[in-house]
Structure formats: structure tokens, C-alpha cells
Amino acid sequence: MANNDILDRNLSGLTPSARRDFLTRVFGSEDYAAKAAALRREALTRPVIYVGAGTCGLAAGAAKTLEAARKYLKDNKLEADILEVGCIGLCAAEPLLDVQLPGHARVGFQRASGDTVPALLDSVFKAKAPLKDYLLGQFEDGGKKWPKVPLLSEHPFFSKQLRFVLKHVGLVDPLSIQEHIARGGYGAFLKVIHTMTPAQACDAVEASGLRGRGGGGFPTGKKWKIALASDADQKYIVCNADEGDPGAFMDRSVIEGDPHRVLEGIAIGAYAIHASKAYIYIRAEYPLAIQNLKKAIVDAKAYGLLGENIYGSGFDLDVIIKMGAGAFVCGEETALMNSIEGRRGMPKPRPPYPAVKGLFGKPTVINNVETFANVPEILSQGPAAFAAIGTKGSKGTKVFALSGKVNRTGLVEIPMGTTLKEIVFDIGGGIEGGLGFKAVQIGGPSGGCIPMSHMAIQVDYESLKTVGAMMGSGGLVVMDETTCMVDVAKYFMDFIKRESCGKCIPCREGTLRMLEILKAITRHRRGEKDADALARFSGIMNLENLSQVIRETSLCGLGQSAPNPVLSTLRWFRDEYEAHIFERKCPAGACTEMLEFSIDAGKCKGCTLCMKGCPTQAIVGKPKVPHYIRTEKCISCGSCKTVCKFKAVAAA
């Protein structure tokens, strides 16, 4: 009863004999249908325990969960397979553990820390009634449904998502190429190299309307066509996995959870532009992603999906991993190419565009991980199916890394056109601790903050620009009323100042000046000299002008977008800047230097602890008599508040 429609459909490009040869080679026997069904875990012979062991899962304690699950099986003499899968996306509920018994639907648990594992597994293996308190939901397929267990797809976190790129992430064994192929993987690639010309492949991607997911949103098919039209003896394709944007982890999750999909996308892209060499430029900070990717490349080579003359098509492809060394500017394509060549990662003027003259002077296409991950699905389902999702100008889905002060943090994939409100309040479950929402930061340091009044905006490349933000690579950081927007702008300027490569003066010097101005705004004014006050004021007057100059005169995207954090917070939260400047108060209470500390005489027991710890001797008092803070000496370091055992120190 093995249903192999998926294999037949995805390998439709191959002749029957070629298909048989390929599947026999992959699954090691002529009876590949049964083997493939088993790998898809449609009909289990023994139970499977899945543990979400991506970087985020491991940080939440998945290693202990794994250990506890192994111990449980040993103690109870049970036979079961334990699989380490990628992250399904709901980071807030990690560690995640799923169990699938033969003939039953797969059921998922949240907060499955090491010590709760025995109880969870008992509830499935012995009581046959999954423990309610930790239940996340059950999956659609895999066998008989559990009674009184909600469907995972109806969970508020998942119900509004459309998992296209993340289809397999968190569900499959990322290290098994066999399972990937059993689920239809590499079908699109084989179809393309056997039945399509490179130009046809470019056409299909162009027709789908896929645009670069790295931030800019350049049409992918168009980029490929330019590179295809450039005549050269050697061309390169580069996968940009240098996810330097702080607050973003989409690429890491995709590579960790489904490396073969990315690899297949790169292979298709390489064929479409006649490139025989592919580079994956990945951050060294992602050891697990690198490890999974390395394994995926070795396996794909072993099955002849990479290498020379791939399945008799005459197409060669070699994939090389390049580890980035930590520089945000290397997300910019010309800087990235310099880095691959072993130079300082500094951008070059464009044109010539990389598609004409790029890496080592040869035509090069650079795409982001998520862009490549979209490609196999587009070619196997057809461009029309992809173009049917999304809005007029932005097709398909977008993966976002939802984090910050939101209840359900994690990785979400939504069709273009979903509103930000739906993402934050429906999928994300609103603000943590019942506090008020303030803003959502989209697009990382180059993006902007969006206030409540514009949360009904649809996610697509153009609409986001109208409110001073941009799509970016997919970081979505939620901020609540305790977040100070001036502080956020200062944080981003500090980041950009450090990451500016130093090539253009407006960016190198300008960002430093902007940071100084923001620091002056959030500084305390005690003992300030007249000259400092004057400097502070002239800075404030020139802040917007300076932003304009940096934006207009910088060479690369990093410099041109460097003032965005300041401009967008100024646009929507000018009142907060004004409160800092005129009232000398931080409305959110986040800028500690502006706080005024005082001691509540009713609560103070006169223990002298704060007095001893005060670095400027601003606290006066005698033992057992309430103390007093001399505000003119206080530097608002907050040490008295930290040490006080009676909560007598108040800050306002």
C-alpha cells in the first residue's frame, strides 16, 4: 500500500529506466517503493521519538532531553528509534519532543526538559493518553488520531502559517539524504538537468515571480538570466548564508533542518547559469549548520548528485563551503566576494554587477539561503503554483524569525500579504507579561521600527517601504512599553559603527557621530559643562541632516541604510526623543543614566549596604537611620538598587 505518487510526480522528468536506476542506487534495492515509504515513516514497525535538536533546541536543553529519552528506553526495555530533527519553529516551547507509535499519529510535546521526559513517554507508551499539560498537538498523517488531542495545524502558532520553505524543517531527519529523496527531494534538480535547458530553468524561476529573500528583493530569474547571458569560461554561484543581521536565524534553521533542499536549489541555480562551481558562504558562528551542510554535500556526492557529469547530463558541479569570519558588511555581495577571495570584506562600486563580473572576475550569481530553498519547490510544483501565493508584486512566502517581547517566539513562515498584526498577535500570541505593545523592528539594522498604528500593513516588499522599513532578511523583533526607542536606535548605531568597513568617510565617520549624538541624548546632565551642552544641542540639530548625507553619499547598502534605525524611530517616536531632550526623562525607564534614584525612608532600615557600595559616595546616612541620596553626586549606576534587600531604592 506504499503510496509512491510523490516519487513518481517528482521524478517525472526522468525516463522510466533512468528513474529505476536512480532509485535503486539510492535505496540499495529494486524494491525501493517499500523502502521509501518506510523512510517517510508512513507505516512504522517500531516507535520513533523525535527531539528538536537545532541550535535553539540545544540551548533550551535538548541534549538532556535526548539523554533522558535514551535512558527511558533502556530502563523500560523498549525498542524505539530516536531521531534528532531540526527546529519546527516554536522556540518558546523548547525543548520539543514528538512520539510516533506504529499505527498512531505523531504527537508533539513542549517544554520536554530532561526530568519531564519519563512522564511524557509513560503517558504515550503505557497510559496511551498523552499528558495534557505538555501537549502541543498531533500531526495530520502517520496513522490513527489520538482522541482528545488537538491537531498541531490548528495550534494558533501554526494555523496561519504556510510552510513552503520550512515544509520539512523539524519533521525529517536532516542528515538522511535517503529520507529527503523518499520525500521527493532532488526530483526537481534531476528534472531540470534532463528535460530543461538553462534558459528554460531561468524562465520558470522568472515566471514564478520569486524575488531575492536576502533583503533587496531583486527578481531571481532576472539575475540568473543576466549571468546566463554573460559569456565566460568559468561562472560561479554563491549561496549567501552569512546571516549577520542580529535578531535573525531563518537561514540557520533552514540549513540545520533541511540542508538538502538548499543544496538542491543551489544545484538548479548552477545549472541555470552554467556555473560549475558553487560556494556556500556561511557564518562560522553556526557550527551545527556547517556540520549538517558538510554531511549533506558528502552524501549528495556519494549518490552522484554532485560531481562530474551528473547522471549523464554532462553537467558538473562542485560545492565548496567557505566559513565567514564575522563581518556584517559581508552580507553585501561585492564585500562577500572579496571575503571569498581572501581579502578584507569591503564593497566595490557597482556596476559592473557580479552577474557580469564577480568572483575572481567571472560572472557570479549570489542568492540568499531562503531564495535557494524556494527553487526546488517552484520547479517541482510549477511556477504558476508559486505565483498563486502572495500579493501582486511579492510572490510566495516569507520566513520570519519572531523574537523579542512576544509570547511565542520562533520561526514562522507566512504567505506574502499577511499583516504584521496577524504575525505578532495571532501567531506570536501577543506581548509577554500583558504589557503594552510599542513597536516591531523589521529588517535588522537596515530596516525600521513600525508602530501600532501601522500594524495592519501587509508584508510585501513595496508596502513595507512606505512606512520607512524594509523586508530585510526576516528578523522581526517585538518591543513593548519598557523598550526605549532612543536606546534601540543607539543600539543599532553602535552595531553599524562597529561593522562599518571604513571605506567611505560618510559611513565610517558619520555613524560614529550619530552614535555620539544619541549617547549625548541619553546621558545624564549632572555636572555638564556649557560646552558639552552646546555640543549636545548642535548634534541634535544636525542629526537628521547628517542622516541624509550618509544615506546619499555611501557606496554600499550598509552605508545607505545606516541611518534607517534613527530615521524610522524619529519618524514614529519623536515624542520619546523629545522627552529625553526636554524633560530629561526616559519614558520607558530603559536609559538608566537618566533615572533619578531616591530612598524610601519608610522602607530603609539603615543597613549601610548601599552606602558602602556607592562609587561616588552620593549616599549619606548613619547605621539604623534611613539613608539619603544626594542627586547632584549620583551617577545613576543603580548599584544601590541592586544591593538593597528591602526594595527601598526607587528609580524614576
Added chain:
Amino acid sequence: MSAPSKVDKVLENYSFAKRDKLIPILQDVQAAEGFISKPAALKVAKHLNIPASKVYGVATFYNQFRFKPVGKHHVMICRGTACHVKGSAAVLKMCEEVLGIKAGDTSRDGLFSIEVVSCIGACGLAPVISINGEFHAKVTADKLRKLVEDLRKAENSNGK
């Protein structure tokens, strides 16, 4: 001296290498030695037949490369946006106070070092830190103080 031999071993894997191998070589050297020492940088320059200034130019450009050895316990504190919003500044401040060193430095006894990284990529669990490669999620200043003090206690009892 045993240090240079490690570098030689790294360079053996890169015979006939060209300029594009500079960053991978430096990464391997750092993995072997823990940091980029002056003799190592000179050796790499000689091996690739490029001026030492170019090697330093590249090495100082990227955040990954260090020119001082790290401590026995290496604390990495994430300063990504999500971590910042959730209070990683306080965590960093506490870490600097407890250890008595600044970010980027190594304590004099060589036991601890602090490094600030721009994003570890586990933003859903912010604030995140990593001590000796092991991740800790949802860290508060108090939690960090406890982690560090436990390590220090373990070191003290080992020493006796």
C-alpha cells in the same frame, strides 16, 4: 617551543595555496592555537607569499580573529537585537563586574575571558550566552552570576 609546530601542521594542509585560502588558514591557525600570534601571522604570510601587513589587514578586519589567548572558560555574550531588547546589556555588565575584566579581555589568571558576539542565532530564547561552547538560554544577570561563580568555585576546589 611547541606553538609554531601547530602552525606548521596547519600549513601542511594548504600546500600550493593561493590568496583565497588566507581566511581558512587563519581560521585553522586560531582553532589550533586559540589565537593568532605574531610568529604565526608571519609564517602564514611567508607561506602564501604575501606581505605580513596584508595578513594583519585581513585578520583585524574580521571579528572572529583574536590576537590574545582566551581564558580557560570562554564566555560569549550575544548582543543581538532580541537579546538587547530582553536585557543582555545588564547581563554583560554583570559579567564584567563579576569577572573584573572588560569584554574582549582575558582575566590575569587566564581562567576567564569575555567575548561579545553580534548574534548567536537563537533569538527565540534571548538573552543567550555560551560558556565553553555550551549554550544557556534566557539568561538573567543573576543567573549569569551564579554560572560564573559555580565555575570559579569548581576551579578553586581543583586548585587545592
